[in-house]
Amino acid sequence: MTKDIAAFKAAGSKAALDSLDKIKKDDLGTFITVCSDAKAADSAAGPLAGVPIAVSDNISTKGVETTCASHIVKGYVPPFSGKAVDDLEKAGAVIIGKTNMNEFGLLGAASAYGPIKNPRDKSKKGGPSASAAAVAAGEVPAAVCSDAGGLLRVSASFCGTAAFKPSYGAVSRFGLIYYTGSLDQIGVTATTVSDAVTVLDVISGNDNRDTTSLPEKMNYTGGKSLDGCKIGIPEEFLEDVSADVLKTFEEAVATFEKLGAKCMKFSLKTAKYMQSVHDIIAAGESSAMLAKFDGTRFGPRVEADNWHEMISKTRGLFGPVAQRRIMTGIHLLMAGQYNDYYMKSMQTRTLIIDEFESVFKEYDLLISPTAKTVAPDLGGACGGGCDLELSSYSAAIAGVDLAGLPAASVPCGFIGNLPAGLQIIGGYLKDADVVAAAEAFENATDFVKFPEAV
């Protein structure tokens, strides 16, 4: 069902057409905009020459409508492309379209463009971002997507694709329409970790337009071997995980042991704060980041007699979850409660970062289930991912965001037809170690080839 980069490359100039053809037949709701006139430049060279790549609809694409899956951005055509998009095009890739997602990537917020179905079972959810579904459906070999709260990783877990989110700052956020800038980072999902890294390597590197961008380009190769590797398992990251997913996780632990790693459970003391802190910071940041959508300069406008009424009505185009998130953020940042919540959250975030730092002195890697369950049924308040109005899927996802750590998600088993995901977390800037471990795990198992091989 899935096709990797090599398979698309083999199709040569037909690759983009194949991709478009598949997307046209798609009834999964994976794409918001399809670049139907997209084709590879004749003399395209570079590591992704002629390869169709999907980009999530919160990453700006010059001349191509970018909606963040929200009514309030509908019709907006950016006059510039994000750094990741420019890099992909320079590498010869064909931007085939913009993938569906929860509104602005907010967990629990429905897309203005309908639900995202799971290609492995259309009665199930495809995740909060359709990037993994597009890969799992064989429409593209890889998709680029932001990952705040687990947008990318959780989707990959639900759809059985590999995903990699690098250390904070590895990929420029320029052109990414983020709602929580300090927690968001662009990553890649593909059929294999190697393919994800191939694309990630193209879009990584310093960008002087994003001051949080790392000064040196991230090197994803030469990571530590699993032989003799110490892997920590935070007990708190196993809480509330469904029994069948937990079983696949235990099998994954056994695989790591077989590959020469030592796996140990331990208690991560700050884990219990991670989701709340993530929630508070993300809400606060979103109240400021989503303030620019006021109908004054771009995007849709609901006309009214004066500006105050116009902006009120226009901002009514935000979906209900986004509206509540913004109101929560505004409330949390007001002087009366700033110190009690926001300030405390920032201080706790520092404690979380500190604890991760000391944990990574003890362990080379941490592992956890990526999602607590397999893909849930379609329906519910939100068509996309989880229905809870939280900014992160779980503590295991939130902690990685808060500390800006590199993390991969790889399929680690199937429950019936539905995949379970394994999250491998590395220390800050230890991206190569995560890549090495994820590739070793992938090579030792057959899950990426499911269902063909099983």
Added chain:
Amino acid sequence: MVYENPDGVMIGLEVHVQLNNANTKMFCSCTSDYTDSEANTCLCAGCLALPGTTPVLNEKSVEYAIRIGLALNAEIENETDFFMKSYFYPDLGNGYQVTQFDRPIVKNGHILIEGEDGELKVRINRAHMEDDPGKMAHFGSIEKSTGSIIDFNRSGMPLVEIVTAPDMRSAKEARRFLDKLRSILEYLDVFDGSREGAMKADANISVNVFNGKRIEGTRVEVKNISSHKAVEKAINYEIMRQKDFLRKNKPLVQETRHYDEDRNVTISLRVKETADDYRYFPDFDLVPMIVGDRVEGIRATMPELPDAKRERFVAQYGISDAHAKSLVTERAFADLFESVAAKVDPKSAASWVADVVKGELNYRDMPITAISADDVVTVIEMVTKKEISEESGVTVIRTLLDDGGKPSDIVKAKGLAMVADDFIETAAKEAIAESPDAVADYKAGTEKALNFIVGKVMQKAKGKADARLAREMVLQELEKL
């Protein structure tokens, strides 16, 4: 003499300085020189706040803020950061302003001004960096406007907001503070004060004495006063209004008022029942800056500031303090003076530059570039060598400004060359012969009578005689009688 401050007036100023010499805007590469550009032509996706844009700090604006801090005798914070200040307004694209909060880059400084009773130290509480929003224009008055348009050329301009302690006690002191601040900022080359909106002030005013008794005054903020002259008027109006309210026992409220320059009144904009909640929080798009290690390097490039220059002028050139003070208010005048003083007697240079050149330029509202140091030197030399009279010297300067040309040509064309000594001698003899009464008066001891005779000589020479020489000649001839 001690200034009594009978009404217990306390004035604090918040001055917004636009760093329009910083080449680019604060967070993008658009030009900071948009004054002569058409509306909405100096902008990009960043300063238009399109989604997906990220701010990149203009390092020059940081350097300028540090320069300002050093000039204000202030402390420079080693580690400083930006905050987001949220409010909705059409000209504020992002819906938040990038500003500073509890760690402003500059704090605890002061400048010295000429107060009501001598030197006054005005404390600077803080100076912080922020970006400017766009500019709104309304069709008709703000209340009855049928529509508004926005020009985003100004959006993202780097600003430094300087906040003083309430140390000024009169409108005059507030104005002198602004004059001094403007002079310092121009020396620093951080802004061009002549551009529209380069410097704007908000004034916090309270009257704290009523009927000779100390009272708890009410602080009223008068916003967005654009000219120094307007500041003085607005503050005087506000003091008068507050005193009037106290006299009539009307309640004063803490509020923000707008100064209407045309009507010379302040109008209530909004009553502050609670402080505005701008939901300040750290800007996660901009990492905290460590600037401490840059301070000494910047200090080494600081220009000599007006106070230091004034002292040096008096010591080095032996000119009067009044001349020195006048010369240093603008760096260009001080430079012109030094160029001229290098070639002629410094005292003559001071009086010609400070009294004549500056006055004539101001009268014509002309920039200092309208005249060259060489021409001023030539004029002073001609006067010193008695080739022309002082009066003619002024005429030459005026002609240079009005019509241009070379001093020597002007002297020739206008026939300003001094008449020969023997002409004056003859004229003196004639004047004495024609004024027997005055001669008699003089002989009788009426000194003033001499002026009458000298005046007659000058008349005969049609002003082209050196007055001192004419006087000497008249005295010489009178001796002979």
